[in-house]
Amino acid sequence: MDSRVLYGTSRGKINSILYEWTKKFSLITVLFNHKLTDMDFEKKEITLEKRENGEKIIVIVKADKVIAADGLYSMVRRQMDCKC
């Protein structure tokens, strides 16, 4: 590969392609606007918060395994740091 060549792509487009793929799998549920706020490693559950008409709604999800991809300031990593 020529090191002077810069390849770029659209993040929005990649997100949209991935999202369209998730629709093909009934086991995948995509939750928008749900913020992870807590993880309970003993109970194997995560706490998510969403806002509806200004109201805070707590959603608890049971999970044997969690794959985190929540970025640089990862809440999951912070939860692991303080609870391990």
Ligand SMILES: Cc1cc2nc3c(=O)[nH]c(=O)nc-3n(C[C@H](O)[C@H](O)[C@H](O)COP(=O)(O)OP(=O)(O)OC[C@H]3O[C@@H](n4cnc5c(N)ncnc54)[C@H](O)[C@@H]3O)c2cc1C
């Ligand atoms: C200004 C800027 C320019 C960049 N330019 C480039 C570039 O040109 N090329 C390149 O290769 N890289 C670039 N990067 C780096 C690149 O953006 C990151 O390396 C990459 O996005 C990391 O991907 P990620 O999936 O780990 O995290 P992210 O892309 O940060 O995704 C994390 C996701 O988790 C979500 N999230 C976070 N906290 C929570 C929570 N508590 N509950 C629920 N969801 C949560 C966020 O909303 C987000 O959708 C740039 C970064 C910045 C800031």
